[in-house]
Amino acid sequence: MKISGLTFSELKKWVTAELGMKPYRAQQLFTWIHLKRVISFHQMTDISLSARNRLDRVGEITVLDTCDKITADDGTVKYSFTLEDGEVIESVLIPDPPRLTACISTQAGCKCGCTFCQTGRGGFRRDLRTDEIVAQLYGLQNSTNDRISNVVFMGMGEPMDNFPALSDALAIISDDRGICIGARKITVSTVGIPDGIGRLAQLDGQYGLAVSLHSAVESTRRKLVPVSKTLPLQELKRDLIDYANRKGRRITLEYCLIAGINDTLEEADALVKFTGDIECKINLLVYNPIEGAPYRRPDIESVNRFMNYLYPRCQAVILRRSRGSDIAAACGQLGPAARSTSST
Ligand code: SF4
Structure with missing residues:
Protein backbone atom coordinates (compact mmCIF):
# COMPACT_ATOMS: atom_id res chain seq x y z
CA MET A 1 0.00 0.00 0.00
CA LYS A 2 1.34 3.44 -1.01
CA ILE A 3 0.43 4.97 2.29
CA SER A 4 1.87 8.42 1.61
CA GLY A 5 -1.03 8.84 -0.86
CA LEU A 6 -3.74 8.20 1.73
CA THR A 7 -5.69 11.09 3.22
CA PHE A 8 -5.84 11.10 7.01
CA SER A 9 -9.27 9.44 7.10
CA GLU A 10 -8.17 6.78 4.57
CA LEU A 11 -5.01 6.14 6.59
CA LYS A 12 -7.00 5.77 9.80
CA LYS A 13 -9.33 3.28 8.13
CA TRP A 14 -6.40 1.28 6.73
CA VAL A 15 -4.50 1.23 10.01
CA THR A 16 -7.51 0.06 12.02
CA ALA A 17 -9.43 -2.14 9.56
CA GLU A 18 -6.53 -3.69 7.64
CA LEU A 19 -3.81 -3.83 10.29
CA GLY A 20 -5.93 -3.99 13.43
CA MET A 21 -3.88 -1.21 15.03
CA LYS A 22 -5.20 1.50 17.33
CA PRO A 23 -6.51 4.69 15.63
CA TYR A 24 -3.75 6.83 17.23
CA ARG A 25 -1.23 5.06 14.98
CA ALA A 26 -2.75 6.93 12.03
CA GLN A 27 -1.93 10.26 13.65
CA GLN A 28 1.64 9.09 14.32
CA LEU A 29 2.11 7.84 10.78
CA PHE A 30 0.59 10.92 9.18
CA THR A 31 2.84 13.22 11.22
CA TRP A 32 5.98 11.22 10.42
CA ILE A 33 5.22 11.08 6.70
CA HIS A 34 3.69 14.48 6.00
CA LEU A 35 5.15 16.78 8.67
CA LYS A 36 8.57 15.28 9.44
CA ARG A 37 8.75 13.76 5.95
CA VAL A 38 10.74 10.68 6.88
CA ILE A 39 11.33 8.17 4.12
CA SER A 40 11.47 4.96 6.16
CA PHE A 41 9.23 3.38 8.79
CA HIS A 42 12.37 2.67 10.82
CA GLN A 43 12.80 6.41 11.44
CA MET A 44 9.47 6.46 13.33
CA THR A 45 10.96 6.19 16.79
CA ASP A 46 7.70 6.42 18.78
CA ILE A 47 6.31 3.34 17.03
CA SER A 48 7.28 -0.07 18.43
CA LEU A 49 9.82 -2.14 16.50
CA SER A 50 7.32 -4.89 15.79
CA ALA A 51 4.77 -2.37 14.40
CA ARG A 52 7.50 -0.73 12.29
CA ASN A 53 8.54 -4.11 10.88
CA ARG A 54 4.94 -4.88 10.01
CA LEU A 55 4.41 -1.49 8.36
CA ASP A 56 7.61 -1.99 6.41
CA ARG A 57 6.26 -5.26 5.02
CA VAL A 58 2.85 -3.96 3.94
CA GLY A 59 3.30 -0.23 3.39
CA GLU A 60 5.37 2.07 1.25
CA ILE A 61 6.37 5.72 1.48
CA THR A 62 6.87 7.15 -1.99
CA VAL A 63 10.06 9.09 -2.58
CA LEU A 64 10.89 10.31 -6.07
CA ASP A 65 14.37 10.16 -7.52
CA THR A 66 15.63 13.52 -8.70
CA CYS A 67 17.25 12.90 -12.08
CA ASP A 68 17.96 16.52 -12.94
CA LYS A 69 17.94 19.93 -11.32
CA ILE A 70 18.59 23.18 -13.20
CA THR A 71 18.64 26.69 -11.74
CA ALA A 72 17.63 29.68 -13.86
CA ASP A 73 19.23 33.12 -13.71
CA ASP A 74 16.24 34.39 -11.70
CA GLY A 75 16.57 31.63 -9.05
CA THR A 76 13.75 29.44 -10.39
CA VAL A 77 14.72 25.79 -10.07
CA LYS A 78 13.35 23.05 -12.33
CA TYR A 79 13.46 19.47 -11.04
CA SER A 80 13.03 16.34 -13.10
CA PHE A 81 11.83 13.33 -11.15
CA THR A 82 11.93 9.73 -12.32
CA LEU A 83 8.91 7.61 -11.40
CA GLU A 84 9.10 3.89 -10.65
CA ASP A 85 8.04 2.98 -14.21
CA GLY A 86 10.69 5.25 -15.73
CA GLU A 87 8.39 8.16 -16.60
CA VAL A 88 9.98 11.55 -16.03
CA ILE A 89 7.97 14.47 -14.70
CA GLU A 90 8.96 18.04 -13.91
CA SER A 91 8.24 20.34 -11.00
CA VAL A 92 9.41 23.89 -10.41
CA LEU A 93 10.36 25.90 -7.33
CA ILE A 94 9.82 29.62 -7.79
CA PRO A 95 11.32 32.01 -5.22
CA ASP A 96 9.56 35.36 -5.00
CA PRO A 97 10.24 36.56 -1.44
CA PRO A 98 8.46 36.36 0.89
CA ARG A 99 6.76 33.67 -1.14
CA LEU A 100 8.23 30.40 -2.28
CA THR A 101 5.97 28.64 -4.72
CA ALA A 102 6.03 25.00 -5.79
CA CYS A 103 4.62 24.24 -9.23
CA ILE A 104 3.48 20.61 -9.30
CA SER A 105 2.56 18.19 -12.09
CA THR A 106 -0.52 15.95 -12.00
CA PHE A 124 -0.38 11.77 -22.71
CA ARG A 125 1.37 8.94 -20.92
CA ARG A 126 -0.41 8.45 -17.62
CA ASP A 127 -2.08 10.00 -14.59
CA LEU A 128 0.04 10.47 -11.51
CA ARG A 129 -1.09 8.79 -8.32
CA THR A 130 -1.75 10.86 -5.21
CA ASP A 131 1.47 9.64 -3.57
CA GLU A 132 3.48 10.76 -6.62
CA ILE A 133 1.85 14.20 -6.60
CA VAL A 134 2.56 14.65 -2.89
CA ALA A 135 6.11 13.28 -3.22
CA GLN A 136 6.97 16.03 -5.72
CA LEU A 137 6.11 18.66 -3.17
CA TYR A 138 8.17 16.92 -0.47
CA GLY A 139 11.06 16.51 -2.90
CA LEU A 140 11.05 20.26 -3.47
CA GLN A 141 10.56 21.10 0.21
CA ASN A 142 13.40 18.81 1.28
CA SER A 143 15.74 20.51 -1.18
CA THR A 144 15.49 23.93 0.45
CA ASN A 145 15.77 25.42 3.94
CA ASP A 146 12.98 27.88 3.18
CA ASP A 161 -8.46 15.33 -15.76
CA ASN A 162 -6.96 13.46 -12.80
CA PHE A 163 -9.46 14.71 -10.25
CA PRO A 164 -9.55 11.85 -7.70
CA ALA A 165 -5.77 11.97 -7.23
CA LEU A 166 -5.82 15.77 -7.22
CA SER A 167 -8.54 16.03 -4.57
CA ASP A 168 -6.76 13.56 -2.27
CA ALA A 169 -3.47 15.44 -2.75
CA LEU A 170 -5.24 18.70 -1.87
CA ALA A 171 -6.64 17.12 1.30
CA ILE A 172 -3.21 15.80 2.33
CA ILE A 173 -1.12 18.91 1.72
CA SER A 174 -3.65 21.25 3.34
CA ASP A 175 -4.10 19.00 6.40
CA ASP A 176 -2.82 20.80 9.49
CA ARG A 177 -1.30 17.55 10.81
CA GLY A 178 1.09 17.53 7.86
CA ILE A 179 2.94 20.05 5.71
CA CYS A 180 -0.12 22.30 6.18
CA ILE A 181 -0.24 24.54 3.14
CA GLY A 182 -3.48 26.49 3.65
CA ALA A 183 -6.15 26.00 0.99
CA ARG A 184 -6.03 29.71 0.16
CA LYS A 185 -2.33 29.31 -0.68
CA ILE A 186 -3.04 26.52 -3.15
CA THR A 187 -4.13 27.24 -6.72
CA VAL A 188 -5.45 24.73 -9.21
CA SER A 189 -4.99 25.70 -12.83
CA THR A 190 -7.20 24.33 -15.58
CA VAL A 191 -7.97 24.95 -19.23
CA GLY A 192 -11.60 24.35 -18.32
CA ILE A 193 -13.06 20.90 -18.95
CA PRO A 194 -16.68 19.86 -18.30
CA ASP A 195 -17.43 19.34 -14.58
CA GLY A 196 -13.85 20.14 -13.54
CA ILE A 197 -14.49 23.52 -11.93
CA GLY A 198 -17.79 22.30 -10.50
CA VAL A 217 -12.96 34.42 -29.07
CA GLU A 218 -14.28 30.89 -29.49
CA SER A 219 -12.47 30.14 -32.77
CA THR A 220 -9.10 31.41 -31.51
CA ARG A 221 -9.47 29.55 -28.24
CA ARG A 222 -10.22 26.29 -30.04
CA LYS A 223 -7.10 26.71 -32.11
CA LEU A 224 -4.92 27.21 -29.01
CA VAL A 225 -6.79 24.91 -26.62
CA PRO A 226 -8.52 22.25 -28.77
CA VAL A 227 -10.24 20.66 -25.76
CA SER A 228 -12.15 23.91 -25.23
CA LYS A 229 -14.72 22.67 -27.75
CA THR A 230 -16.05 20.49 -24.91
CA LEU A 231 -16.73 23.57 -22.75
CA PRO A 232 -17.74 26.61 -24.81
CA LEU A 233 -16.95 30.06 -23.45
CA GLN A 234 -20.47 30.77 -22.18
CA GLU A 235 -20.50 27.54 -20.16
CA LEU A 236 -17.00 28.23 -18.87
CA LYS A 237 -18.15 31.68 -17.80
CA ARG A 238 -21.10 30.21 -15.90
CA ASP A 239 -18.70 27.85 -14.04
CA LEU A 240 -16.35 30.73 -13.18
CA ILE A 241 -19.10 32.94 -11.80
CA ASP A 242 -20.42 30.03 -9.77
CA TYR A 243 -16.94 29.22 -8.36
CA ALA A 244 -16.25 32.85 -7.43
CA ASN A 245 -19.61 33.10 -5.68
CA ARG A 246 -19.33 29.80 -3.80
CA LYS A 247 -15.76 30.30 -2.64
CA GLY A 248 -15.75 34.07 -2.25
CA ARG A 249 -12.54 34.13 -4.26
CA ARG A 250 -11.48 36.03 -7.29
CA ILE A 251 -10.61 33.85 -10.28
CA THR A 252 -7.26 34.24 -12.04
CA LEU A 253 -7.46 34.20 -15.82
CA GLU A 254 -4.20 33.34 -17.55
CA TYR A 255 -3.75 34.90 -20.97
CA CYS A 256 -0.60 34.10 -22.90
CA LEU A 257 -0.03 36.70 -25.62
CA ILE A 258 1.02 35.16 -28.94
CA ALA A 259 1.99 37.35 -31.88
CA GLY A 260 -0.74 37.76 -34.49
CA ILE A 261 -2.99 35.17 -32.82
CA ASN A 262 -4.55 36.65 -29.68
CA ASP A 263 -2.76 39.99 -29.24
CA THR A 264 -5.00 42.12 -31.46
CA LEU A 265 -7.40 44.85 -30.28
CA GLU A 266 -10.36 42.70 -31.39
CA GLU A 267 -9.12 39.97 -29.04
CA ALA A 268 -8.60 42.54 -26.26
CA ASP A 269 -12.16 43.81 -26.73
CA ALA A 270 -13.57 40.26 -26.59
CA LEU A 271 -11.61 39.71 -23.36
CA VAL A 272 -13.06 42.89 -21.82
CA LYS A 273 -16.59 41.77 -22.70
CA PHE A 274 -16.03 38.20 -21.45
CA THR A 275 -14.63 39.25 -18.09
CA GLY A 276 -17.03 42.14 -17.42
CA ASP A 277 -19.24 40.24 -14.99
CA ILE A 278 -16.68 37.78 -13.58
CA GLU A 279 -14.88 38.50 -10.30
CA CYS A 280 -11.40 38.02 -11.72
CA LYS A 281 -7.92 39.27 -12.36
CA ILE A 282 -6.17 38.82 -15.67
CA ASN A 283 -2.58 37.58 -15.72
CA LEU A 284 -0.98 38.45 -19.01
CA LEU A 285 2.04 36.42 -20.00
CA VAL A 286 4.20 36.76 -23.04
CA TYR A 287 4.57 33.55 -25.02
CA ASN A 288 7.74 31.55 -24.41
CA PRO A 289 8.64 29.99 -27.76
CA ILE A 290 9.12 26.24 -27.87
CA GLU A 291 10.85 24.33 -30.61
CA GLY A 292 8.62 23.27 -33.47
CA ALA A 293 5.57 25.33 -32.47
CA PRO A 294 4.17 27.69 -35.13
CA TYR A 295 3.94 30.67 -32.79
CA ARG A 296 5.99 33.79 -32.12
CA ARG A 297 6.53 36.01 -29.18
CA PRO A 298 4.81 39.41 -29.63
CA ASP A 299 6.92 42.58 -29.69
CA ILE A 300 6.77 45.06 -26.86
CA GLU A 301 4.56 47.50 -28.83
CA SER A 302 1.85 44.85 -29.28
CA VAL A 303 2.03 43.90 -25.61
CA ASN A 304 1.70 47.55 -24.55
CA ARG A 305 -1.18 48.18 -26.96
CA PHE A 306 -3.04 45.14 -25.58
CA MET A 307 -2.41 46.14 -21.97
CA ASN A 308 -3.38 49.76 -22.55
CA TYR A 309 -6.69 48.63 -24.00
CA LEU A 310 -7.42 46.44 -20.96
CA TYR A 311 -6.23 48.72 -18.15
CA PRO A 312 -9.09 51.24 -18.01
CA ARG A 313 -11.72 48.64 -18.86
CA CYS A 314 -10.89 45.65 -16.59
CA GLN A 315 -10.92 45.20 -12.80
CA ALA A 316 -7.33 43.97 -12.52
CA VAL A 317 -4.67 43.25 -15.09
CA ILE A 318 -1.12 42.18 -14.33
CA LEU A 319 1.68 41.63 -16.82
CA ARG A 320 3.44 38.68 -15.24
CA ARG A 321 7.14 38.26 -15.32
CA SER A 322 7.99 34.97 -16.93
CA ARG A 323 9.98 32.83 -14.50
CA GLY A 324 12.62 30.31 -15.49
CA SER A 325 12.24 30.66 -19.25
CA ASP A 326 16.01 30.25 -19.81
CA ILE A 327 15.74 26.71 -18.39
CA ALA A 328 12.39 25.90 -20.05
CA ALA A 329 10.58 26.03 -16.71
CA ALA A 330 8.12 28.74 -17.68
CA CYS A 331 4.45 28.33 -18.48
CA GLY A 332 3.91 25.89 -21.37
CA GLN A 333 7.54 24.83 -21.49
CA LEU A 334 7.56 21.76 -19.27
CA GLY A 335 7.80 18.43 -20.97
CA PRO A 336 10.02 15.91 -22.63
CA ALA A 337 12.97 17.45 -24.42
CA ALA A 338 11.62 20.91 -23.67
CA ARG A 339 13.98 23.53 -24.90
CA SER A 340 13.50 27.25 -24.92
CA THR A 341 14.32 29.02 -28.14
CA SER A 342 14.60 32.38 -26.44
CA SER A 343 14.96 33.84 -23.00
CA THR A 344 13.43 36.83 -21.30
S1 SF4 B 1 -1.36 23.94 -21.28
FE1 SF4 B 1 -0.25 22.02 -21.62
S2 SF4 B 1 -0.30 20.95 -19.66
FE2 SF4 B 1 -1.87 22.56 -19.59
S3 SF4 B 1 -3.77 21.57 -20.31
FE3 SF4 B 1 -2.81 22.45 -22.14
S4 SF4 B 1 -1.55 20.79 -22.98
FE4 SF4 B 1 -2.05 20.23 -20.88
Whole structure:
Protein backbone atom coordinates (compact mmCIF):
# COMPACT_ATOMS: atom_id res chain seq x y z
CA MET A 1 0.00 0.00 0.00
CA LYS A 2 1.34 3.44 -1.01
CA ILE A 3 0.43 4.97 2.29
CA SER A 4 1.87 8.42 1.61
CA GLY A 5 -1.03 8.84 -0.86
CA LEU A 6 -3.74 8.20 1.73
CA THR A 7 -5.69 11.09 3.22
CA PHE A 8 -5.84 11.10 7.01
CA SER A 9 -9.27 9.44 7.10
CA GLU A 10 -8.17 6.78 4.57
CA LEU A 11 -5.01 6.14 6.59
CA LYS A 12 -7.00 5.77 9.80
CA LYS A 13 -9.33 3.28 8.13
CA TRP A 14 -6.40 1.28 6.73
CA VAL A 15 -4.50 1.23 10.01
CA THR A 16 -7.51 0.06 12.02
CA ALA A 17 -9.43 -2.14 9.56
CA GLU A 18 -6.53 -3.69 7.64
CA LEU A 19 -3.81 -3.83 10.29
CA GLY A 20 -5.93 -3.99 13.43
CA MET A 21 -3.88 -1.21 15.03
CA LYS A 22 -5.20 1.50 17.33
CA PRO A 23 -6.51 4.69 15.63
CA TYR A 24 -3.75 6.83 17.23
CA ARG A 25 -1.23 5.06 14.98
CA ALA A 26 -2.75 6.93 12.03
CA GLN A 27 -1.93 10.26 13.65
CA GLN A 28 1.64 9.09 14.32
CA LEU A 29 2.11 7.84 10.78
CA PHE A 30 0.59 10.92 9.18
CA THR A 31 2.84 13.22 11.22
CA TRP A 32 5.98 11.22 10.42
CA ILE A 33 5.22 11.08 6.70
CA HIS A 34 3.69 14.48 6.00
CA LEU A 35 5.15 16.78 8.67
CA LYS A 36 8.57 15.28 9.44
CA ARG A 37 8.75 13.76 5.95
CA VAL A 38 10.74 10.68 6.88
CA ILE A 39 11.33 8.17 4.12
CA SER A 40 11.47 4.96 6.16
CA PHE A 41 9.23 3.38 8.79
CA HIS A 42 12.37 2.67 10.82
CA GLN A 43 12.80 6.41 11.44
CA MET A 44 9.47 6.46 13.33
CA THR A 45 10.96 6.19 16.79
CA ASP A 46 7.70 6.42 18.78
CA ILE A 47 6.31 3.34 17.03
CA SER A 48 7.28 -0.07 18.43
CA LEU A 49 9.82 -2.14 16.50
CA SER A 50 7.32 -4.89 15.79
CA ALA A 51 4.77 -2.37 14.40
CA ARG A 52 7.50 -0.73 12.29
CA ASN A 53 8.54 -4.11 10.88
CA ARG A 54 4.94 -4.88 10.01
CA LEU A 55 4.41 -1.49 8.36
CA ASP A 56 7.61 -1.99 6.41
CA ARG A 57 6.26 -5.26 5.02
CA VAL A 58 2.85 -3.96 3.94
CA GLY A 59 3.30 -0.23 3.39
CA GLU A 60 5.37 2.07 1.25
CA ILE A 61 6.37 5.72 1.48
CA THR A 62 6.87 7.15 -1.99
CA VAL A 63 10.06 9.09 -2.58
CA LEU A 64 10.89 10.31 -6.07
CA ASP A 65 14.37 10.16 -7.52
CA THR A 66 15.63 13.52 -8.70
CA CYS A 67 17.25 12.90 -12.08
CA ASP A 68 17.96 16.52 -12.94
CA LYS A 69 17.94 19.93 -11.32
CA ILE A 70 18.59 23.18 -13.20
CA THR A 71 18.64 26.69 -11.74
CA ALA A 72 17.63 29.68 -13.86
CA ASP A 73 19.23 33.12 -13.71
CA ASP A 74 16.24 34.39 -11.70
CA GLY A 75 16.57 31.63 -9.05
CA THR A 76 13.75 29.44 -10.39
CA VAL A 77 14.72 25.79 -10.07
CA LYS A 78 13.35 23.05 -12.33
CA TYR A 79 13.46 19.47 -11.04
CA SER A 80 13.03 16.34 -13.10
CA PHE A 81 11.83 13.33 -11.15
CA THR A 82 11.93 9.73 -12.32
CA LEU A 83 8.91 7.61 -11.40
CA GLU A 84 9.10 3.89 -10.65
CA ASP A 85 8.04 2.98 -14.21
CA GLY A 86 10.69 5.25 -15.73
CA GLU A 87 8.39 8.16 -16.60
CA VAL A 88 9.98 11.55 -16.03
CA ILE A 89 7.97 14.47 -14.70
CA GLU A 90 8.96 18.04 -13.91
CA SER A 91 8.24 20.34 -11.00
CA VAL A 92 9.41 23.89 -10.41
CA LEU A 93 10.36 25.90 -7.33
CA ILE A 94 9.82 29.62 -7.79
CA PRO A 95 11.32 32.01 -5.22
CA ASP A 96 9.56 35.36 -5.00
CA PRO A 97 10.24 36.56 -1.44
CA PRO A 98 8.46 36.36 0.89
CA ARG A 99 6.76 33.67 -1.14
CA LEU A 100 8.23 30.40 -2.28
CA THR A 101 5.97 28.64 -4.72
CA ALA A 102 6.03 25.00 -5.79
CA CYS A 103 4.62 24.24 -9.23
CA ILE A 104 3.48 20.61 -9.30
CA SER A 105 2.56 18.19 -12.09
CA THR A 106 -0.52 15.95 -12.00
CA GLN A 107 0.05 13.84 -15.11
CA ALA A 108 2.94 12.47 -17.15
CA GLY A 109 2.11 14.27 -20.38
CA CYS A 110 -1.33 15.66 -21.08
CA LYS A 111 -4.37 14.79 -23.19
CA CYS A 112 -5.44 18.35 -23.89
CA GLY A 113 -3.03 19.03 -26.74
CA CYS A 114 -2.79 22.82 -26.36
CA THR A 115 -0.89 23.84 -29.45
CA PHE A 116 1.45 26.30 -27.70
CA CYS A 117 2.46 23.90 -24.91
CA GLN A 118 5.42 21.53 -24.84
CA THR A 119 3.63 19.08 -22.57
CA GLY A 120 0.59 19.02 -24.85
CA ARG A 121 2.72 18.42 -27.91
CA GLY A 122 4.36 15.41 -26.22
CA GLY A 123 1.03 13.58 -25.74
CA PHE A 124 -0.38 11.77 -22.71
CA ARG A 125 1.37 8.94 -20.92
CA ARG A 126 -0.41 8.45 -17.62
CA ASP A 127 -2.08 10.00 -14.59
CA LEU A 128 0.04 10.47 -11.51
CA ARG A 129 -1.09 8.79 -8.32
CA THR A 130 -1.75 10.86 -5.21
CA ASP A 131 1.47 9.64 -3.57
CA GLU A 132 3.48 10.76 -6.62
CA ILE A 133 1.85 14.20 -6.60
CA VAL A 134 2.56 14.65 -2.89
CA ALA A 135 6.11 13.28 -3.22
CA GLN A 136 6.97 16.03 -5.72
CA LEU A 137 6.11 18.66 -3.17
CA TYR A 138 8.17 16.92 -0.47
CA GLY A 139 11.06 16.51 -2.90
CA LEU A 140 11.05 20.26 -3.47
CA GLN A 141 10.56 21.10 0.21
CA ASN A 142 13.40 18.81 1.28
CA SER A 143 15.74 20.51 -1.18
CA THR A 144 15.49 23.93 0.45
CA ASN A 145 15.77 25.42 3.94
CA ASP A 146 12.98 27.88 3.18
CA ARG A 147 9.41 26.90 3.75
CA ILE A 148 7.25 26.49 0.65
CA SER A 149 4.42 28.96 1.14
CA ASN A 150 2.33 28.40 -1.97
CA VAL A 151 1.51 25.52 -4.27
CA VAL A 152 0.22 25.80 -7.83
CA PHE A 153 -1.01 22.83 -9.82
CA MET A 154 0.27 24.26 -13.08
CA GLY A 155 2.96 21.77 -14.05
CA MET A 156 2.56 18.96 -16.55
CA GLY A 157 -1.00 17.78 -17.12
CA GLU A 158 -4.56 18.98 -16.71
CA PRO A 159 -5.31 18.62 -12.97
CA MET A 160 -9.08 18.27 -13.44
CA ASP A 161 -8.46 15.33 -15.76
CA ASN A 162 -6.96 13.46 -12.80
CA PHE A 163 -9.46 14.71 -10.25
CA PRO A 164 -9.55 11.85 -7.70
CA ALA A 165 -5.77 11.97 -7.23
CA LEU A 166 -5.82 15.77 -7.22
CA SER A 167 -8.54 16.03 -4.57
CA ASP A 168 -6.76 13.56 -2.27
CA ALA A 169 -3.47 15.44 -2.75
CA LEU A 170 -5.24 18.70 -1.87
CA ALA A 171 -6.64 17.12 1.30
CA ILE A 172 -3.21 15.80 2.33
CA ILE A 173 -1.12 18.91 1.72
CA SER A 174 -3.65 21.25 3.34
CA ASP A 175 -4.10 19.00 6.40
CA ASP A 176 -2.82 20.80 9.49
CA ARG A 177 -1.30 17.55 10.81
CA GLY A 178 1.09 17.53 7.86
CA ILE A 179 2.94 20.05 5.71
CA CYS A 180 -0.12 22.30 6.18
CA ILE A 181 -0.24 24.54 3.14
CA GLY A 182 -3.48 26.49 3.65
CA ALA A 183 -6.15 26.00 0.99
CA ARG A 184 -6.03 29.71 0.16
CA LYS A 185 -2.33 29.31 -0.68
CA ILE A 186 -3.04 26.52 -3.15
CA THR A 187 -4.13 27.24 -6.72
CA VAL A 188 -5.45 24.73 -9.21
CA SER A 189 -4.99 25.70 -12.83
CA THR A 190 -7.20 24.33 -15.58
CA VAL A 191 -7.97 24.95 -19.23
CA GLY A 192 -11.60 24.35 -18.32
CA ILE A 193 -13.06 20.90 -18.95
CA PRO A 194 -16.68 19.86 -18.30
CA ASP A 195 -17.43 19.34 -14.58
CA GLY A 196 -13.85 20.14 -13.54
CA ILE A 197 -14.49 23.52 -11.93
CA GLY A 198 -17.79 22.30 -10.50
CA ARG A 199 -16.06 19.37 -8.78
CA LEU A 200 -13.39 21.64 -7.31
CA ALA A 201 -16.15 23.95 -6.06
CA GLN A 202 -17.65 21.05 -4.12
CA LEU A 203 -14.48 20.50 -2.07
CA ASP A 204 -14.33 22.12 1.35
CA GLY A 205 -11.24 24.31 0.94
CA GLN A 206 -11.19 27.78 -0.55
CA TYR A 207 -8.67 26.75 -3.19
CA GLY A 208 -7.60 29.35 -5.70
CA LEU A 209 -8.69 28.74 -9.27
CA ALA A 210 -6.69 29.79 -12.31
CA VAL A 211 -8.05 29.26 -15.80
CA SER A 212 -5.90 29.21 -18.92
CA LEU A 213 -8.18 31.30 -21.09
CA HIS A 214 -5.80 32.59 -23.79
CA SER A 215 -8.65 33.95 -25.88
CA ALA A 216 -12.25 35.08 -25.40
CA VAL A 217 -12.96 34.42 -29.07
CA GLU A 218 -14.28 30.89 -29.49
CA SER A 219 -12.47 30.14 -32.77
CA THR A 220 -9.10 31.41 -31.51
CA ARG A 221 -9.47 29.55 -28.24
CA ARG A 222 -10.22 26.29 -30.04
CA LYS A 223 -7.10 26.71 -32.11
CA LEU A 224 -4.92 27.21 -29.01
CA VAL A 225 -6.79 24.91 -26.62
CA PRO A 226 -8.52 22.25 -28.77
CA VAL A 227 -10.24 20.66 -25.76
CA SER A 228 -12.15 23.91 -25.23
CA LYS A 229 -14.72 22.67 -27.75
CA THR A 230 -16.05 20.49 -24.91
CA LEU A 231 -16.73 23.57 -22.75
CA PRO A 232 -17.74 26.61 -24.81
CA LEU A 233 -16.95 30.06 -23.45
CA GLN A 234 -20.47 30.77 -22.18
CA GLU A 235 -20.50 27.54 -20.16
CA LEU A 236 -17.00 28.23 -18.87
CA LYS A 237 -18.15 31.68 -17.80
CA ARG A 238 -21.10 30.21 -15.90
CA ASP A 239 -18.70 27.85 -14.04
CA LEU A 240 -16.35 30.73 -13.18
CA ILE A 241 -19.10 32.94 -11.80
CA ASP A 242 -20.42 30.03 -9.77
CA TYR A 243 -16.94 29.22 -8.36
CA ALA A 244 -16.25 32.85 -7.43
CA ASN A 245 -19.61 33.10 -5.68
CA ARG A 246 -19.33 29.80 -3.80
CA LYS A 247 -15.76 30.30 -2.64
CA GLY A 248 -15.75 34.07 -2.25
CA ARG A 249 -12.54 34.13 -4.26
CA ARG A 250 -11.48 36.03 -7.29
CA ILE A 251 -10.61 33.85 -10.28
CA THR A 252 -7.26 34.24 -12.04
CA LEU A 253 -7.46 34.20 -15.82
CA GLU A 254 -4.20 33.34 -17.55
CA TYR A 255 -3.75 34.90 -20.97
CA CYS A 256 -0.60 34.10 -22.90
CA LEU A 257 -0.03 36.70 -25.62
CA ILE A 258 1.02 35.16 -28.94
CA ALA A 259 1.99 37.35 -31.88
CA GLY A 260 -0.74 37.76 -34.49
CA ILE A 261 -2.99 35.17 -32.82
CA ASN A 262 -4.55 36.65 -29.68
CA ASP A 263 -2.76 39.99 -29.24
CA THR A 264 -5.00 42.12 -31.46
CA LEU A 265 -7.40 44.85 -30.28
CA GLU A 266 -10.36 42.70 -31.39
CA GLU A 267 -9.12 39.97 -29.04
CA ALA A 268 -8.60 42.54 -26.26
CA ASP A 269 -12.16 43.81 -26.73
CA ALA A 270 -13.57 40.26 -26.59
CA LEU A 271 -11.61 39.71 -23.36
CA VAL A 272 -13.06 42.89 -21.82
CA LYS A 273 -16.59 41.77 -22.70
CA PHE A 274 -16.03 38.20 -21.45
CA THR A 275 -14.63 39.25 -18.09
CA GLY A 276 -17.03 42.14 -17.42
CA ASP A 277 -19.24 40.24 -14.99
CA ILE A 278 -16.68 37.78 -13.58
CA GLU A 279 -14.88 38.50 -10.30
CA CYS A 280 -11.40 38.02 -11.72
CA LYS A 281 -7.92 39.27 -12.36
CA ILE A 282 -6.17 38.82 -15.67
CA ASN A 283 -2.58 37.58 -15.72
CA LEU A 284 -0.98 38.45 -19.01
CA LEU A 285 2.04 36.42 -20.00
CA VAL A 286 4.20 36.76 -23.04
CA TYR A 287 4.57 33.55 -25.02
CA ASN A 288 7.74 31.55 -24.41
CA PRO A 289 8.64 29.99 -27.76
CA ILE A 290 9.12 26.24 -27.87
CA GLU A 291 10.85 24.33 -30.61
CA GLY A 292 8.62 23.27 -33.47
CA ALA A 293 5.57 25.33 -32.47
CA PRO A 294 4.17 27.69 -35.13
CA TYR A 295 3.94 30.67 -32.79
CA ARG A 296 5.99 33.79 -32.12
CA ARG A 297 6.53 36.01 -29.18
CA PRO A 298 4.81 39.41 -29.63
CA ASP A 299 6.92 42.58 -29.69
CA ILE A 300 6.77 45.06 -26.86
CA GLU A 301 4.56 47.50 -28.83
CA SER A 302 1.85 44.85 -29.28
CA VAL A 303 2.03 43.90 -25.61
CA ASN A 304 1.70 47.55 -24.55
CA ARG A 305 -1.18 48.18 -26.96
CA PHE A 306 -3.04 45.14 -25.58
CA MET A 307 -2.41 46.14 -21.97
CA ASN A 308 -3.38 49.76 -22.55
CA TYR A 309 -6.69 48.63 -24.00
CA LEU A 310 -7.42 46.44 -20.96
CA TYR A 311 -6.23 48.72 -18.15
CA PRO A 312 -9.09 51.24 -18.01
CA ARG A 313 -11.72 48.64 -18.86
CA CYS A 314 -10.89 45.65 -16.59
CA GLN A 315 -10.92 45.20 -12.80
CA ALA A 316 -7.33 43.97 -12.52
CA VAL A 317 -4.67 43.25 -15.09
CA ILE A 318 -1.12 42.18 -14.33
CA LEU A 319 1.68 41.63 -16.82
CA ARG A 320 3.44 38.68 -15.24
CA ARG A 321 7.14 38.26 -15.32
CA SER A 322 7.99 34.97 -16.93
CA ARG A 323 9.98 32.83 -14.50
CA GLY A 324 12.62 30.31 -15.49
CA SER A 325 12.24 30.66 -19.25
CA ASP A 326 16.01 30.25 -19.81
CA ILE A 327 15.74 26.71 -18.39
CA ALA A 328 12.39 25.90 -20.05
CA ALA A 329 10.58 26.03 -16.71
CA ALA A 330 8.12 28.74 -17.68
CA CYS A 331 4.45 28.33 -18.48
CA GLY A 332 3.91 25.89 -21.37
CA GLN A 333 7.54 24.83 -21.49
CA LEU A 334 7.56 21.76 -19.27
CA GLY A 335 7.80 18.43 -20.97
CA PRO A 336 10.02 15.91 -22.63
CA ALA A 337 12.97 17.45 -24.42
CA ALA A 338 11.62 20.91 -23.67
CA ARG A 339 13.98 23.53 -24.90
CA SER A 340 13.50 27.25 -24.92
CA THR A 341 14.32 29.02 -28.14
CA SER A 342 14.60 32.38 -26.44
CA SER A 343 14.96 33.84 -23.00
CA THR A 344 13.43 36.83 -21.30
S1 SF4 B 1 -1.36 23.94 -21.28
FE1 SF4 B 1 -1.87 22.56 -19.59
S2 SF4 B 1 -3.77 21.57 -20.31
FE2 SF4 B 1 -2.81 22.45 -22.14
S3 SF4 B 1 -1.55 20.79 -22.98
FE3 SF4 B 1 -0.25 22.02 -21.62
S4 SF4 B 1 -0.30 20.95 -19.66
FE4 SF4 B 1 -2.05 20.23 -20.88
